[in-house]
Amino acid sequence: MSLLCDLQLRRYYHIPNDTADVYLFLQQHAIEECVAHYGEDNRETIEGYIDFVISRELGFKDHQLLPELTPLDLSWDRYADVTNVIIEYNDAIDYTASFFRELFDLHVQALEIRYYHAVSLDNIRAFVERFNGTTLKYIKLVLPYDKSQDLQLLDKLVKQYPRIKSLLIHSSPELRQDKIFDGSVPVVFFDRPVNSCTACGEIRANYFVSNLELFTESQHYNTCLNRKLSINLNGYIKNCPSMQEDFGHITTASLRQVLDNPSFQRYGSIRKDDIAVCRDCEFRHVCTDCRAYVEDPEDIHSKPLKCGYDPYTNEWEEWTQHPMKQTAIAWYGLKETNN
């Protein structure tokens, strides 16, 4: 199968390869030429494909080819050496170290703060307050469910700190979704606990995102780890909290040294096109990646462990059940923590 991505409206369409071939042919040829090429018998089918594109506002008919409509440039760049940060928050850690300050002076764009244990709103305020005056644009809070922290209080919180643009409430009694701050900030109530990072790295169709940022970055870099940095529960610096290797503690490490360390940068350049199986998958540029849990822990270019999709048969399977994955699952010790 192939994928037709509408990066502007953030949609994608899963289409058969034959359909994709027709669209590619139509890039260079008139409709009549296309019918002549595939045969009059296929006229209706081809017209159906064209109507589909028009109905989704992906194209229009004209009396000539328009070579001036040039292909989108797929280059990717950002004005920061680190664009995304994840912090597994821990009260016992001192977040005032110079490492921490320098990190956010790099113009980090997005920050996820994960609270695995109960936390007061005042405590959250005090921490979020530190980012006033930085160029950080987006904060996502991951919090445990607390009945007393109702939507009204959360609404007050995000109005006070407009950098908070999304919330995930884990260990919640039910699975539901709400919006606060006049509908601009989503609050997702998740009915399972998020108490460690072993739950991360799962690949599912509803995690796919079709947008310009991901699609272009995915052409050149790893979409899970490129220019990302994490600080785990014990204050150690990692590529992502799920990775084994650390690059020192935030109270003592030098930011420059971490960023200049080739081991730290090792995963950033692993593209989907370099990864076994993914390189043949139609979802590769709308899918994120995971290098922490892979099918063959010995091979850094193997497919994400927690993906159940087979691009050769176009079928989804439950990854935890897959016989080929059992060794890796045991290797990471994922059995007990799997939900």
Add this chain to the structure above:
Amino acid sequence: MSQKILILSQSHLESTTDHVCLWMDYLQIPFLRVNGEDFFQFENLGDLPDNTAIAAVWYRRKINSYPVEYSLKQPDFHTQYTLKRFLIDEFNGIHSFLFHTIDRHKWLNDPITEDRLNKLHVLALARQHGIPTPFTEVVTTSVAIAALLENYRELIVKPLSECIFLEDADGDQYKMLTKTINSANLRMVPEKFFPSLVQEKIVKKFEIRTFYLDGECYSMAIFSQNNRKTKEDFRNYDTQRPNRTVPYKLPVELEKKLDGLMKSLGFRTGSIDLMVDMEGQYHFLEINPEGQFGMVSYPCNYYLEKKLARLLHKSISHEEEIHQQPQRKERTAAVAVFPGES
């Protein structure tokens, strides 16, 4: 002494300036951002940016809002408006002093031309450069309009200056947009009226917004035809069904002519509006020297903010070359920080 890039902007609602500044910072290009709001912190003329410390100026915006509010003791609608106009003139009096104290060649766009850009003049100049423009007139009577409708099926009327926003007593806002006149609604037009700009209506296939940057044209096609609501003017956004905006390459001939037009105005950057009619012909509409380019840069993935930062950086090297020959070595080193890109 190392020189800086001066960025004149405003403190709020200026994501384009913010974005360029982030790139400047990342690329380690020294700059000084002065927002209109900062003028209220200056103690005297000596606090204005100094010519010798500045290699180049990017003049983006004057100010968003004055940090203080004034009203007259007996306010009524008219005097309040007069006071507002007066304060704007006062502010411009100090702000545009910079146009004279900082060498003209350092400005990315000639600031005086930019401040006084005249739509009719730009259209005439475009025609001189061989760029097709829609038929344009300024008329004062319905008879004149009726006569024009003999030759043009439909006309549009739009301001010679800029569109305005109006607010009524309840705070509801009204936006001025382009209007169509044809034989069907001609009777609504008063016999005599304020001198008004009318233009032949182009039935458009799509619109083009080009961002011109130092000789290069970065263009984007805007498809709004399917959306009845936005047929007239794409600024009238339809949030449910946004316009399709995609990269576009103008014919080289036209790009050359636009380059000539921009150069004749002394502009190294600016936003150019064009239209493509049903036959595929181009029509030049106008230039906005300080036009938003984020709306072109993002959907077309052009990285214009980064390109502009680099262009400003080149000006520093250029100034150093003129004034500081002995420091040649240092300059070469500064440029080599970003190998592989010009």
